[in-house]
Amino acid sequence: MYGYGRTRGSTGTMPGNMITSNGRSSPRYSSERYNDYMRDLLEKMREEYERRRLERLGLDRLDGGPSAIEVDTVEFYPRDNAREHNTFMYDLVEGVKPALILRRGQPFYLAIRFKRNYNPQQDRLKLEIGFGPQPLITKGTLVMLPVSGSDSFTKDKAQWDVRLHHHDGAVITLQIQIPATVAVGVWKMKVITQLISRGQPNLSPVTHECKDNLYVLFNPWCKEDSVYMEDELKRKEYVLNDVGKIFTGSFKQPVGRRWIFGQFTDSVLPACMLILERSGLDYTARSNPIKVVRAISAMINDIDDKGVLEGRWQEPYDDGVAPWMWTGSSAILEQYLKTGGVPVKYGQCWVFAGVSNTVCRALGLPSRTVTNFVSAHDTDETLTIDKWFDKNGDKIEDATSDSIWNFHVWNDCWMARPDLPTGYGGWQAFDATPQETSEGVYQTGPASLLAIQRGEIGYMYDSPFVFSEVNADIVHWQEDDTSEIGWKKLKSDRYQVGRLILTKKIGVDDDIGDTDAEDITAQYKNKEGTYEERMAVLNAARNTGFNYAYDLPSPEKEDVSFVLLDIEKVMIGQPFHVTVNVQNKSSETRTVSAVLSASSVYYTGITARKIKRENGNFSLQPHQKEILSIKVSPDEYLDKLVDYAMVKLYAIATVKETQQTWSEEDDFMVEKPNLELEIRGNLQVGTYFVLAISLTNPLKRVLDNCFFTIEAPGVTGPFRAKYRDIQPGEVAVHTVRLIPQKPGPRKIVATFSSRQLIQIVGSKQVEVLG
Missing domain, CATH: 2.60.40.10 (Immunoglobulins)
Structure with missing residues (x-):
């Protein structure tokens, strides 16, 4: 024990000590002091014992006592x-x-x-x-x-x-x-x-x-997940493929535009989290792909909730980026993330669809972009699109809000639908382009493709609207003072809407043409003209209570045939003709009044500018054939083209003797040249190479205010480069040095725009060595 002893070198006893009978010293102080001493001594002994015990157990001691493992x-x-x-x-x-x-x-x-x-x-x-x-x-x-x-x-x-x-x-x-x-x-x-x-x-x-x-x-590889997709090739295309193609143009001339989804880019997943947080979805909804997709539909457009993209369908775009200048989604989502959720300017339907596809794939939802050519926008849920013309045959633009878009792009996503009868899962249509409200918000879908195909439009969500987009009947009316209702029916077209529905084909990638287009029309509707197709339309009409709209009066006696000739191909800078073949099939003379017109249109179907219009009267002898035609020169249409260089043709005719009426319309997209991409040097990670982009000016005009936009995942993020003026007919070559960051197959996408020529696109598949 600790005690008091003799001091080294001392011959006597310590002061304050006494000698006991056994010769040992004993402390001589108060009992209170001794008790304090012993209490302190015992505590230290216990601490020492506990320390050694904990050491044997592999534990330690901190702050004077045992502690939880850290x-x-x-x-x-x-x-x-x-x-x-x-x-x-x-x-x-x-x-x-x-x-x-x-x-x-x-x-x-x-x-x-x-x-x-x-x-x-x-x-x-x-x-x-x-x-x-x-x-x-x-x-x-x-x-x-x-x-x-x-x-x-x-x-x-x-x-x-x-x-x-x-x-x-x-x-x-x-x-x-x-x-x-x-x-x-x-x-x-x-x-x-x-x-x-x-x-x-x-x-x-x-x-x-x-x-x-x-x-x-979400996990499409897991059978227990409601987004499970069994086919591995489909998972690679609809979840893992970060570059795709979105189809634009017309049903006669579909054009695939390369789009970089970029769902794996570093800014995209955080941006998706921001989108989900701002959507207001609670925990239960965040676990349900139906609710998540519906929120994506609402959040990609900026209306209602300050979503990702602000839409604009006509110039000017000076305070933002023109829709056709985007090469992919990542730049849009990165800007949205960096600004803390300020809507990005500007988007149109295919941009909305491209960004929606990126968000879905980033979250693990199998998805694809879908283009519907001749797409109806039914604003009054009648399942018909009514077009009105005045006595002179000119279209009355403000007579209805219904419209026909030359093409419209939305998305399909893959999921189970436990809220619907068995069998209605699989592909579901949803649309982020703000057209009509649903539950008070600009959103559409998800709507089961099987329900749309069958005309079963009572199933959630927004099936009637999507059904109309691919199946509505078009009815043409013209002012008529002799009619009790003030209008006469020119025609009812059952087979014009939803002429072609395309998506990108699984595992096919075509940078030169469009062999990678897959026709999925049959997934949305039965073949036009079949009994099944007409029954689906009537089934849908009965469900809306507007079936009377399909019992229109039949046409009057017709003995003069009219055929508006399709325009197959027009390269920008070349003239085109609007031509109608007319034949009198009767044995009597017929007097015909006709109007032919051409206008530039936005892809939404809204007329932009009238290009040319001619009308006239002529007589047809029995069984006589006649050709009506007007020529439109480049100088007449070049300055009037908008966005996608689309032209709408209208032809209307009346036969005086029989009161026969006829009308027809057609649309086409003026074609533009592609960009040619050439690689100079070796493609290897960390080593620069030269990308040469070539463009031949097809116009007899100088191109000014020229820009190239370039993007290539794994090689470079999106950036713009200004270029000098390009002379008429000149072959311009723009070069840029790039350094690949990742090995493997890579897609390079470039676009060109100028004041006189826009929407010029090119792409190239390359292989980068490690």
Whole structure:
């Protein structure tokens, strides 16, 4: 024991000490002081004993007493998990601090290193996984996972679970099971530890908050996920393919435009999270692809909710980017993210669809862009598109809000539909272009393609509107003072709307032509003219209560035939003709009044500028044939073309003797040259090469205010380059030096625009060596 003894070198006793009978010294002070001393002494002895005991157990002591085990680091193995979860293509998985991107319905690994050895008998460990700003167990947004010594999952796949995969001293490896029904978005994790003594915790828990975000996405590889897609080739096309093609033009001349979806670009997934957060979807809705897709439909346009894109369908675009100048979605989403959610200027339907496709694929939703040629916009839910003409045969633009778009682009997404009868899952149409409101918001879909095909428009969501887009009848009316209603019916066209519906073909990629176009018209509607097609229309009409609109009076006696000749191909800068073949099939003379006109139109079908109009009267002898034609020169139409260089032709005629009336319309897109892309040098990561872009000016005019836009995922992000004026007929070559960042197949996309010539596009597939 500690005691008082003789001082070295002393021959006597210490002052204050006394000698006992056995010769040992004994302290001589008050009992109170002695009791304090002994109490302190015993406490120190107990502390020393506890320290040694904890050392034997592999524990330590801090701040004068035992403590719970503390976390040193948590390793989420983002790259290893990404390979297992099919998320390895995301840029966020690369770099110094890779992100953890997971798919629901699939387990993932993590390791925890503690500051001392982990002892399951002494250390209580649990994981806390939360979603949203205020996670709650009752809302399903907070999950508590106690870690036991079990090396296997003990719960079914519909629940969160954890198992101990490996334990080695201070390091443990865990595997966590994610249910296939959890909300998509950003989850956060905490590691909570507590020291156990005699089976009970004797200290406050210690919480380690992981700074890493856990991105959880839909999982089309998982059978338990409602977006499961069985075919691997389809998954590669509709989930993993980051470059595609969007079709524009007319049904006679569809033109595929290369579009870089870029769903794996580093800014896209955070932008998608911002979109979901601003959509206001709660946890339950965030787990349901039906609700998520509906929110995407609403959030990609800026109306109602300050979404991603502001739409504009005619000039000017000076305070933003003209729609045709975008080469892909990533630049749009990056700008939206950087500005904290300020809508980007400007978009049109195919831009809305391209961005929607990017967001869906980034979130793990299988999706495709869909182009409907001759697309109806039915504003009054009659399932008909009425067109009105005055006595002179000129279209009355403000008589109705109904319209026919030369083409319209929307999206299909793949999912189960447990809210509908069995069999109505699969492809669902949705549209982010703001046309009509649904539930008070500019959004459309998802609508089952099978329901649309069958005319079963009572099923959610917005089936009547989509059905009209592909199946509405077009009715032409003209002012007539002799009619009781003031109008006479010129024609009723049952087969004009939804002439062709295209998407990109699986696994096919054509940079020169459009052999990668897939006709999916039959997925939306039965073949025109068949009994099944007409029954679907009548079935839909009965469901809306407007079936009377389909019982229109039949045409009067017709003995003069009229045929408006299709225009197959017109290269910009060349003339074209509007031609009608007329034949008198009767044995009597017929007097015909006719009007031929050509106008430039926006792709939405709205007339932009009248190009040329001619009218006249003439007589046809019995069985006589006649050709009516007007020539339109380049000087007459070049300055009147808008956006997509589309021209609408109208022809109207009346036969005086029989009161026969006839009208027809046609539209075509003036063709433009493609950009030619040439690679100069070797394509290798980290080594520059030269991209040469060539354009031949097809006009007899100087091109000024010239710009090239270039984008190539894995090579360069989107950027614009100003170019000098280009003389008539000149072959202009623009070169740029680029350095590839990633190996593998890469797509380079370029566009050109000037004041006189816009929407010139080119693309090239290349292979970059590592």
